[in-house]
Amino acid sequence: MVDSTKDIHEPVVLDEIDRRLLEVLKSDGRISNAALAEAAGIAPSTAHVRLRSLQDRGVVTGFLTSIDQRSLGLGLQAIVGVTLRPGARQESIVRFSEEVRNLPQVLQVFFLGGTDDFIVHIAVADSSAIREFVVEHLSAQPSVASTRTSVVFDYHRNGVAASFQ
Template sequence: MKSKLRRSTQQFACEMARLANKFWQFIAQKVALKMDRIDLKILEALQQDGRLSNADLAQRVSLSPSPCLRRVKQLEESGVIKRYVALLDAAKLGLGLQAYVTVTLEKRRDSQIQAFHAAVSSWPEVLGCYALTGDMDYLLQVVADDLEHFSRFLMDRLLKQEGVANVKSSFVLQAIKNTTALSLQERLL
């Protein structure tokens, strides 16, 4: 009995310590998110060129390298900078067809939703999946080699997914604007 009580007390103490740690991480994150003009300039520069050296970045934002690096590390640790990536030209890689596909599920049961999320996450053709308000449940951003590849994706994967009731596709004819950069200009003023 005493060993069970000791174990449950230890488990409780561990859980409380874990929750306290999460709480302090949350507080630290909120404090860390207070950014000034220099932080925003750093973010603006890194959005344009994520491969900037720290020395070049520091020069662009009028800081010395050490404080600049410290600020970048803080932005990374707080989650403002999620990751660094290379942006690829899909057409030059043979992925010449881009489509936006709206999806409606039949009954929207939790099991169907979870299965749909898992399936979409595993399909390499899907670049983005967004839950929507309104008539449709999801918007998928899809890339494919060509119309035949897209048709196979649609017929063999999406339409065979349990719970999918309705699908509508729109093909991209021309990209007028395509950016990953968030607008920080008004925050800099």
């Protein structure tokens, strides 16, 4: 269990064993405890206790399933930068985020500081579906001032970041 009195932004101290466990888990979150222990060069009981500690300290926040979007007929991905209109910003930010994050095309939503207020990562079937998504779900919102769409040709993911909330 994470200590709620501790500052969540304070870095957790990790030793070499913790780092080895995390490195193995980054490549295979479904690895058995025995295989994790072997890969890290420690006893299975130690691997179990250490992984539980990493979870309790909030370092490991979950185990995600990676889905090949192409196998679902969603072979085209895009990144859409969204700028909101000035005025009532807090309300617009919260409303936009809540509405967009639950759309089935959305893989990730990033709230930013900078030119764009949000980056929305989507997976769709084709270019007409990108256009439809941007027009119907983004540009149609009164709080949206502009969008910029970039098609993703390829990407590499080193890890998955936990939510900031």
